[in-house]
Amino acid sequence: MTDFIQRFHFSDSPVRGEVVQLADTLVAIVGRHTYPARVQALLGEAVAAAVLLASTLKFEGSLILQVRGDGPLETLMVECNNHLEVRAVAQVAEGWSDQFADMSLSALFGNGQLAITIDPEKGERYQGIVPLGESSLAACLEYYFTQSEQLPTRLWLVAGDDTAAGMLLQVLPGHDDSEDEDIWPRLQQLTDTVKADELLDLPVNELLYRLYHDEQVELHEVNDVCFRCNCSRERTESVLVSLGEAELNDILAEQGSIDITCQFCNQAYSFDAIDVAQMLRGGISEPGRLH
Template identity: 30%
Template sequence: MTAEVPGRLPDPVAEQDRITPFQVDTLDVRGRIVTLGPAVDAVIAGHGYPEPVSRVLGEAVALGVLLGTALKFDGRFILQTQTDGPVRMLVVDFETPDKIRACARFDAELVAAATDTRPAAMIGRGHLAMTIDQGPDMSRYQGVVELAGQGLEAAAHQYFAQSEQIPTFVRLAVAEEMTATADGTKRSWRAGGLMVQFMPADPERMARADLDPGDAPAGIEPGTVAEDDAWVEARTLAATVEDHELVDPALSSERLLWRLFNERGVRVFAPRPVTNFCRCSVETIRDMLNRFSLDDRQHMVEDGKITVTCEFCSSRYIVEPSEVGIPDASATD
């Protein structure tokens, strides 16, 4: 006797908060598509960010999930920007297998005065660091990419070309969804992303043109390498995806992948959930405070208490001075 293997039909509508792996064997590409609803909305709505900040943070969260879910071990993937734009810093913290949290720091006056509110303009110039943390007993791996006004999509392409040397295509999208309810219009954020990578059995097929030759002598032309036809086709098909398709709640990941690659045949694997979380707690706050000097802790006391707000989830913690080694709060400034 043979066991019947049930088939899985494409979901008619988009599921909330999930990452869906896929593979196109005939083109030697693999990839993932992420759909985020309540998870990214919780990150954004919990802080009340201005719209331009919300959009760029939504892109960062989608990229963080796309990259973080590639980890094959227990650990964390941390994406962080430090730049001179109105959005000074973005932090996305992905913990395997499915937990995400994120926050942004920005200059409110610069954001309000900005005439160009595209995510790339909000970020500005600086660098993007991507860190893989396998735990306290393992060394961290970090890749750094220069941000020169090109945005997160282009930065991801640059990272894979320089550090991983894997031909990669990334598309990110963010949208604010408005739904009519009995209590009025409900506004919520959605984000989506698509990543496609060329991974043939023969690594020679992944050869790409050299990076900028830098200080090469005048008259020296950089070498050229013809891209593999399969990768050119796969990238061209992936590039037809529209932003609205990545955030459309009426379009499932399976159906979108069918639109893109049905002529070549696409295998879609079981999706995995993505959840918004924060690891902050009273214990972690106390531990953090105890890393400061006693003098610093004493100067944190206001009205007889130490108040700490988590940057990721906006939770407020009130700590008694005696809980962090301050015996007499009345003696502090």
């Protein structure tokens, strides 16, 4: 199965939608780690959500969804760029036990926050923060849209075994209530009837027909989604250089080499004393730092 996102809209109305269905992408993400089932499901939902949100990026750059807290699930992070290349990781606290599996979202993350970052390659970063007070990730994101006074938006997110899927409905600007004042509540109600296996497995045209058979729906193009990690030896070097010479020499003295494993894709990078000396020289010769 090819992972994809497909846009649609309701004819003669200002409501648009998107469906995302993911399998290989999720296998690539979770297959590199051993996650408890609840964590894997949440990660799947977060990946589906990030793809739905990133698909509207109009520039080169990334959207990052990140939850950090002091509960049993410490971190959950998804990054999706405008080419719909996605990577994600979760981190559970030591001593995770299955008794955490039934915890509410806010208990799971403890004193946690959900940050949504838009990171254009050129231009300013933008970050919105929402509390994790809602019962689901979808509800937290909806709260974010409401709070940041963006367009009215609803999300439906589900995770299966190594699969995830989601839907987004959004009212576009220019909504004229007099035309069909019932359309937004009606479409939300119809979409609320969607079952997890329908969202995960049905072909999009069948899914939309099942939900909206009395509505006029127009399908747009399909875009592929895939896993990709953009880590590299060069990027790892620049992170290390930022730690400073003293810190790097301390690690070298202690461990003989500096070994970094990418948390997203498990790619290992190793730097010995010669590598470190070279990268530090490279740092010193940067423009603007020459004496």
